Amino acid sequence: MKNSSASVTMFGAISIVNAIATGKGCTFGISQKVKVKLSLEKGHQGISRNFVNDKLVNKIIRSILPGSVLKNHFLSISLTSEIPAGWGLKSSSAVSNAISLACYKLLDDQIYDRAVLSTAVNSSLWAKVSMTGAFDDACACYYGGVILTDNHYKKIIKRDVVNNDLAVVIFLPTGVARGEVPKLRIHKDLFNHAFRLALKGDYWKAMNLNGVLINSILYNNYAPMINAFENHCLSISHSGNGPAIAAVLYKDNVENFVNSMEKFDGKIISAKVNNTKATVE
Numbered sequence: 608m609k610n611s612s613a614s615v616t617m618f619g620a621i622s623i624v625n626a627i628a629t630g631k632g633c634t635f636g637i638s639q640k641v642k643v644k645l646s647l648e649k650g651h652q653g654i655s656r657n658f659v660n661d662k663l664v665n666k667i668i669r670s671i672l673p674g675s676v677l678k679n680h681f682l683s684i685s686l687t688s689e690i691p692a693g694w695g696l697k698s699s700s701a702v703s704n705a706i707s708l709a710c711y712k713l714l715d716d717q718i719y720d721r722a723v724l725s726t727a728v729n730s731s732l733w734a735k736v737s738m739t740g741a742f743d744d745a746c747a748c749y750y751g752g753v754i755l756t757d758n759h760y761k762k763i764i765k766r767d768v769v770n771n772d773l774a775v776v777i778f779l780p781t782g783v784a785r786g787e788v789p790k791l792r793i794h795k796d797l798f799n800h801a802f803r804l805a806l807k808g809d810y811w812k813a814m815n816l817n818g819v820l821i822n823s824i825l826y827n828n829y830a831p832m833i834n835a836f837e838n839h840c841l842s843i844s845h846s847g848n849g850p851a852i853a854a855v856l857y858k859d860n861v862e863n864f865v866n867s868m869e870k871f872d873g874k875i876i877s878a879k880v881n882n883t884k885a886t887v888e
């Protein structure tokens with residue numbers, strides 16, 4: 608083993624176009640963080656963690672660290688996350704990337720981005736926390752900026768930066784359960800159209816179309832989104848499979864928009880856009 612400890616900062620992300628229907632997705636980075644510290648101590652076998660035992664995290668660890676090392680070391684995992692889990696805000700991609708990057712850093716100082724991403728994505732498929740592998744989300748968390756990918760082929764199609772004058776406001780509606788996600792495939796052609804808009808650089812129009820589609824198929828309550836347009840948002844959509852809703856707007860409009868959302872029952876989180884890559888030391 609090259610290192611006895613590794614500390615990672617990985618960022619979160621928001622969907623522009625959901626990849627479930629077509630396999631192609633577009634996602635951009637935001638400032639919410641996951642921090643992971645792994646420490647290896649020679650001696651008795653064992654793993655301690657400050658979160659519930661989780662098959663996704665275990666799978667990543669066992670895919671990267673050799674069994675011979677795990678047999679003779681005690682591994683401590685400390686994880687803090689600013690990303691609420693299970694809302695479509697990419698917590699699983701940020702956590703799996705962070706654990707993957709930290710494990711590779713224990714092995715070697717030379718980091719191969721593709722290996723970090725592949726292990727995270729393959730483990731997410733194995734643990735069934737993702738349907739397509741969510742390579743779009745993994746790349747946006749890892750590299751920051753806007754990323755367009757083909758998840759079935761784990762291929763990056765395009766990268767771009769997000770305008771730093773923009774801000775993101777996330778709304779977590781109270782009492783809304785996730786809809787039947789496979790139904791997103793009903794509008795495969797329209798999701799494909801949204802992806803083509805994103806390819807042309809029309810990110811906020813693509814995200815709006817994505818929002819209309821996901822809302823109509825899974826949630827059927829467009830009122831918060833209409834409110835967003837009435838309050839000068841450039842774009843609004845459910846992120847991932849929802850139920851979280853993310854709005855993109857100029858920083859100057861954030862305060863008014865947040866005030867206007869108070870009539871809806873839920874929690875609001877403000878975020879910045881992120882164009883920087885994850886770090887490990």
Ligand SMILES: Nc1ncnc2c1ncn2[C@@H]1O[C@H](COP(=O)(O)OP(=O)(O)O)[C@@H](O)[C@H]1O
Pocket residue numbers: 658659661662663664686687688690691692693694695696697698699700702736737847
């Ligand atoms: N704070 C956390 N600690 C440990 N694991 C986490 C944490 N947040 C997310 N995860 C992992 O991500 C999974 C949640 O994935 P998912 O429901 O798809 O949420 P999201 O839509 O935010 O990606 C959890 O089952 C767990 O494996």
Ligand SMILES: O=C(O)C1=C[C@@H](OP(=O)(O)O)[C@@H](O)[C@H](O)C1
Pocket residue numbers: 622624625626627632633694695696697698736737738739740741743744846847848849
């Ligand atoms: O399961 C998957 O493959 C995906 C899930 C969605 O994200 P969430 O997991 O954040 O809902 C979606 O946006 C992404 O493009 C692909």
